[in-house]
Amino acid sequence: MNPARRCSALLSQLCAPSRGGTAARGPLFPGTGSAPGTRYCHSAVGGGEGGLKRTCHQLKPSRVSNTGAASVCPMGGSSSRLFGTLAQSLTSAPLAQPEAYPEENPDQDPEELLRECEEALQRRPSRPHRNLVYPSSMAPRNKHNSSIRIMQWNILAQALGEGKDGFIRCPLDALNWEERKYLILEEILTYSPxxxxxxxxxxxxxxxxxxxxxxxxxxxFLAKPWSPCLDVEQNNGPDGCALFYRRSRFSLQATAHLRLSAMMLPTNQVAIVQTLGCRATGRQLCVAVTHLKARSGWERLRSVQGADLLQSLRSITSQRGHSRLEEAAGPVPLVVCGDFNAEPSEDVYRRFSSSALRLNSAYKLLSSDGQTEPAYTSWKIRPSGESCSTLDYIWYTHDALSVDCLLDIPTEEQIGPDRLPSYHYPSDHLSLLCDLSFREGPTC
Structure with a gap:
């Protein structure tokens, strides 16, 4: 697509209502064994800030394979205050002034808002049940040092899911935005990151x-310069990376929007880097989100993109204040989340694991030896064949941060024979989630 066509497509979308289809008619999930109107939900176990206890039928707990976990508990709790805004915001045109949006309203009835969600999704089966896993190797946490919950997720761009990705085993009505958006948001708010x-x-x-x-x-939000979404008719604009943090827990210290380069040339991949101040502890945390180049054959480009990102992160995390206390604290602890489109065997993975930033991959702690990534974070079937890959990661500064728990990976049986996405899971990538705590010591 030439620049003029891209600009024309983008302008037309910014002036048009948000994209969405009409709800499909008839049964949405024939043959699944779940009757329409029946949804199975998680029960709450604390659920974090704004957690909600849900009195729905409990799914059979998933198996946790290849893990040396000390204990497992059902994950749940939905901060579903979200859904009071759905009737207005999900059907509105894109709004260009983020600061004009309302603050959190604690007076909303979560039970009533939960019913709105469940009504929208009543013809769909529930998401795969997942457990919180507490790795046996985790360091003891200071009882006064509350965890920070991080969620990483490639949610699948709507234009790509319907128009380009070719998920041949996923019915088109399962990708309908008017319902799929509720599945995405329900997933996010269930785990309340x-x-x-x-x-x-x-x-x-x-x-x-x-x-x-x-x-x-x-x-x-930072869009890709040449988003493939713009090649799809009736797109909703370019896709990109987004980073959200809870205002009650953090204050924003600095933001960097990066366009990743390769050999001094700008590429189509981006990253957002934000330095946050933890209100409770006074400590700083640097968080980055990125999405590296996809497809086989681009391994070298991903490696160079990763090197460019690491160089930027080294510069950003070394920039503390000028007081002696801040200088003595050393580099700011770092969390890097992303769809790297790279298996652990690729060079970009080795770059991150051997970086001077002292990064470790959180999801290795699900394995029995603490050194092996999950078998998959994405599992899809396209015309070219079936792809079961580990592509998504949460990296963290291992000597400044500790992992308290992780959300486990659904089993093959839970994912189902048609793989992802599906009626019960909205993306071709699984969400990753972990609780991190600041370690005691001079690096903090």
């Missing part, structure tokens, strides 16, 4: 930004 890192976001201004703002989050 303090920091949320998303890729392939093409409904930022008309969906995610207003809803997350109403829940007390501050958001930042």
């Amino acid at each position: 303090d920091i949320l890192c998303l890729q392939e976001v093409d409904h930022y201004y008309d969906t995610f930004q207003p809803i997350m703002a109403s829940l007390g989050y501050q958001g930042s």
